[in-house]
Amino acid sequence: MSQVGTPGSPGPEAGLVEVWGDTVNETHVKISVLLGAGLAVPTFLVAREVLSATMENQDLAKTYAMLAGLLACLVAAIVSARLFEPKRIVSEQTLDREQQIEAALDIARQPLGMGRLSDLDDAGREELRRLGLDEVFEEAERRLAAQTAVDEQQIDQIDVAGPGAAR
Incomplete structure (x- = not known):
């Protein structure tokens, strides 16, 4: 508790x-x-x-x-x-496209991640399309891939420079 x-x-x-x-x-x-x-x-x-x-x-x-x-x-x-009635406080808000992408990126950064759109079957893709979220998740995947590439490049630069170079 x-x-x-x-x-x-x-x-x-x-x-x-x-x-x-x-x-x-x-x-x-x-x-x-x-x-x-x-x-x-x-x-x-x-x-x-x-x-x-x-x-x-x-x-x-x-x-x-x-x-x-x-x-x-x-x-x-x-x-x-x-x-005793429930004590839940439910609030609903509309997120703009950028906030939706950030929310998808937050999910992707979780330990289990969010998976990839290419792994979805046709029914899953259609559901995302109906909800208007297919473009959101596509952009989140693009940003995540770009961030991963930048992170890997930084790691490569540290490895090339040798120990203590990042300080």
């Missing part, structure tokens, strides 16, 4: 934390966990007592009691989802 905003800070992020990649209100998470435990544990214990007293197969009684506890967790999750 990482802190997104501090509880006393002003603004929309006050009291928000990130849990499993989602932004949530810290107090609401604590209430939801307590609600889940408060419903699941007693449900399990009562079901185990009732089923153990009424069933011959004690292993099966314990299994059904566990199932009852899990169902109580599900009920707690549904109640929590109804009580």
Whole structure:
């Protein structure tokens, strides 16, 4: 759980934390966990007592009691989802062509990269064309290739000049 905003800070992020990649209100998470435990544990214990007293197969009684506890967790999750609305802040903006190219270059610079357009099948190329992104990715590939060529040339110059020449 990482802190997104501090509880006393002003603004929309006050009291928000990130849990499993989602932004949530810290107090609401604590209430939801307590609600889940408060419903699941007693449900399990009562079901185990009732089923153990009424069933011959004690292993099966314990299994059904566990199932009852899990169902109580599900009920707690549904109640929590109804009580606490999502805290996501979604903003939509239109990027101009240069910003789109920069975004594609950012993706390409990630450890796994973005692949190459030549690797796409016809359906993939058609999808990019329909979205108007084929030219964006083509330009990003051109810029990335040019940058790679410049980087390689600089490395070659350093290698030729010998150690310590880049300083």
